[in-house]
Amino acid sequence: MIGMPETEDVLDGLFFMTTHIYDSSYKPDLNAVYQFYLKDTDNAEYAFYLTIKDQAANYGKGVHENPDLKVYAGVNLWIDMASKKKNPIVSYLKKEYKMVGNPRLMGYLGSSLRRDYSNKSLKELGPEIDNHEKLTLWSNIKNIFHTAITDYIYRNQIYSGYTRVKKWEKPKDVIVLNGSPRKERAFTNFYLSRFIEGMEKAGANVELVNLADKKQFNKTEACRGCYACWKGKYKEVCVIKDDYTELLDRVENAKLTVYATPLYVDTVSAVMKDFMDRHFIYLTPYMNKHRKLTRHPMQDEHEKYITLFSVCGFSEVEQFKPLVNMFHAHARNSHKPLLASILRPASEGAYLNPFCWPYMPGIMASLEEAGRCLVEYGSVPSSILKKISSTPIPKHNWHSGPNLYWKLKNKGTTKPWVFLSNHNNYKSKKHGVTARLDEV
Numbered sequence: 517m518i519g520m521p522e523t524e525d526v527l528d529g530l531f532f533m534t535t536h537i538y539d540s541s542y543k544p545d546l547n548a549v550y551q552f553y554l555k556d557t558d559n560a561e562y563a564f565y566l567t568i569k570d571q572a573a574n575y576g577k578g579v580h581e582n583p584d585l586k587v588y589a590g591v592n593l594w595i596d597m598a599s600k601k602k603n604p605i606v607s608y609l610k611k612e613y614k615m616v617g618n619p620r621l622m623g624y625l626g627s628s629l630r631r632d633y634s635n636k637s638l639k640e641l642g643p644e645i646d647n648h649e650k651l652t653l654w655s656n657i658k659n660i661f662h663t664a665i666t667d668y669i670y671r672n673q674i675y676s677g678y679t680r681v682k683k684w685e686k687p688k689d690v691i692v693l694n695g696s697p698r699k700e701r702a703f704t705n706f707y708l709s710r711f712i713e714g715m716e717k718a719g720a721n722v723e724l725v726n727l728a729d730k731k732q733f734n735k736t737e738a739c740r741g742c743y744a745c746w747k748g749k750y751k752e753v754c755v756i757k758d759d760y761t762e763l764l765d766r767v768e769n770a771k772l773t774v775y776a777t778p779l780y781v782d783t784v785s786a787v788m789k790d791f792m793d794r795h796f797i798y799l800t801p802y803m804n805k806h807r808k809l810t811r812h813p814m815q816d817e818h819e820k821y822i823t824l825f826s827v828c829g830f831s832e833v834e835q836f837k838p839l840v841n842m843f844h845a846h847a848r849n850s851h852k853p854l855l856a857s858i859l860r861p862a863s864e865g866a867y868l869n870p871f872c873w874p875y876m877p878g879i880m881a882s883l884e885e886a887g888r889c890l891v892e893y894g895s896v897p898s899s900i901l902k903k904i905s906s907t908p909i910p911k912h913n914w915h916s917g918p919n920l921y922w923k924l925k926n927k928g929t930t931k932p933w934v935f936l937s938n939h940n941n942y943k944s945k946k947h948g949v950t951a952r953l954d955e956v
């Protein structure tokens with residue numbers, strides 16, 4: 517199980533990144549020591565220093581003996597200025613932070629932090645990435661139009677559910693299926709945990725089932741497509757008797773099931789798909805029409821509901837469109853209205869990218885609120901869904917952080933991206949949990 521990273525680790529990652537985006541060509545003769553005192557919202561203060569010497573940037577934790585400039589700022593403000601979300605000059609004039617020493621040094625530093633690892637500098641990214649197609653001016657223009665049009669369509673479509681709830685009654689029990697092969701030690705579960713907390717606060721008993729848990733589901737099979745469930749001695753039951761058999765029945769009869777899956781090749785993970793295929797046994801072989809499309813009647817037509825929960829690697833919520841479409845179809849075919857689609861893009865990026873740190877508490881609080889609303893009202897307001905899917909940092913930062921990491925890895929740098937390596941050996945004092953993703 518992974519928890520929220522510690523502020524100190526986030527700042528460590530931020531200063532590590534800073535040393536890599538430093539470009540000495542702006543002011544080759546710059547030699548200075550910058551001392552930062554950064555205060556978190558809980559008033560805890562973190563001291564870091566940055567040294568620029570012989571055209572190289574280095575950093576350290578703690579207090580330097582002989583700084584040329586001291587900076588006193590809030591952690592979140594500093595991160596926002598570093599990601600270029602906020603303008604440091606405007607913030608300085610508004611007295612949002614304080615400097616002691618020669619303020620020009622800050623100007624030199626700001627102008628020197630300009631190495632860009634997003635798609636503008638693909639050439640720098642090493643042999644693997646060098647071969648990527650470079651966008652021509654024309655395809656860039658086409659892209660702008662395409663994005664504007666798809667944005668317009670998705671804004672209106674992506675969150676809409678097949679939400680024909682007859683009369684919502686708060687469910688006592690909720691089953692949450694986690695289809696992440698990395699089970700509880702990865703990002704589906706990281707975001708899901710907070711959503712579950714919200715459902716529990718609204719009074720639901722939540723059962724979390726990790727479909728990929730080999731201890732519980734040692735022997736499982738995919739649907740054989742034999743249609744035995746429609747005929748002969750196996751009518752209405754499955755020929756396969758395995759570790760999913762009992763769970764399938766419970767899920768079919770649960771008032772509310774949450775399907776949580778990482779986005780894998782644009783839809784569900786393989787383990788989730790295997791489990792979903794096995795639901796075929798609850799359909800009857802007959803056919804009828806529903807909203808212009810054919811579907812099978814169910815064996816049991818009691819009112820039950822589903823909810824989709826997903827995370828994905830890329831930073832755009834539009835990446836979920838095929839998955840959301842799949843669940844709209846699943847809702848129609850399984851006769852279970854889709855109450856909401858809870859979608860978190862940049863699952864890893866938001867966690868690992870220090871620039872996103874100030875926004876994580878808001879995203880996590882919205883997940884909890886979504887869980888509460890779902891149980892309480894059978895729906896989640898779109899304002900909350902949008903907050904959960906928000907990617908509030910300047911777009912190129914979603915590329916430059918991971919590109920920098922892979923560049924260092926591909927070059928065989930022995931020192932990995934500090935923040936990521938801390939995360940892999942993550943220890944949270946606040947939450948008392950540890951995780952090593954590389955062991956999963």
Ligand SMILES: Cc1cc2nc3c(=O)[nH]c(=O)nc-3n(C[C@H](O)[C@H](O)[C@H](O)COP(=O)(O)O)c2cc1C
Binds near residue numbers: 835
């Ligand atoms: C096989 C595979 C396919 C993936 N396909 C996509 C994809 O189509 N789009 C995307 O944005 N991310 C994709 N990802 C990234 C995952 O969605 C992301 O890393 C997520 O956090 C994985 O969930 P987990 O952390 O619970 O393991 C893929 C990852 C894997 C391993």
